[in-house]
Amino acid sequence: xxxxxxxxxxxxxxxxxxxxxxxxxxxxxxxxxxxxxxxxxxxxxxxxxxxxxxxxxxxxxxxxxxxxxxxx
Numbered sequence: 001x002x003x004x005x006x007x008x009x010x011x012x013x014x015x016x017x018x019x020x021x022x023x024x025x026x027x028x029x030x031x032x033x034x035x036x037x038x039x040x041x042x043x044x045x046x047x048x049x050x051x052x053x054x055x056x057x058x059x060x061x062x063x064x065x066x067x068x069x070x071x072x
Contacts, residue, residue, distance in 0.1 A: 001071075003048055004064035006039045013037075016068040026067075029057050036072050 006012055014035050017023040026032060030052060040056055041049040047058040059067070 001069055002065050003050075003059065003067040003069050004042075004061055006042070006048065006069065008039055008042055010039045011036065011072045012039065012069040013072040014067060015070050017066070018068070019066055022063060022066055030055065031057070 001012075003012075003014075014031065014033050014037065017026055017033055023032075031037065031050075035052060037050045037052045039048065040051045043049070045061070047060050048064045049056055049058050051057070
């Protein structure tokens with residue numbers, strides 16, 4: 001499943017970030033492969049808002065389509 005397919009309130013685990021540039025950007029925000037995050041909001045035709053360790057991050061829809069996740 002891709003990050004842009006998750007639903008609000010769902011707890012997920014990041015399984016793969018295939019693009020190296022995206023992986024570096026995600027690491028700067030504290031998100032890496034194996035991280036468990038919670039989907040806070042899915043804005044229609046907008047970003048996916050995720051939370052980890054009391055920090056909320058809005059991830060653009062195009063970027064979210066490249067990140068693979070699984071339910072946790």
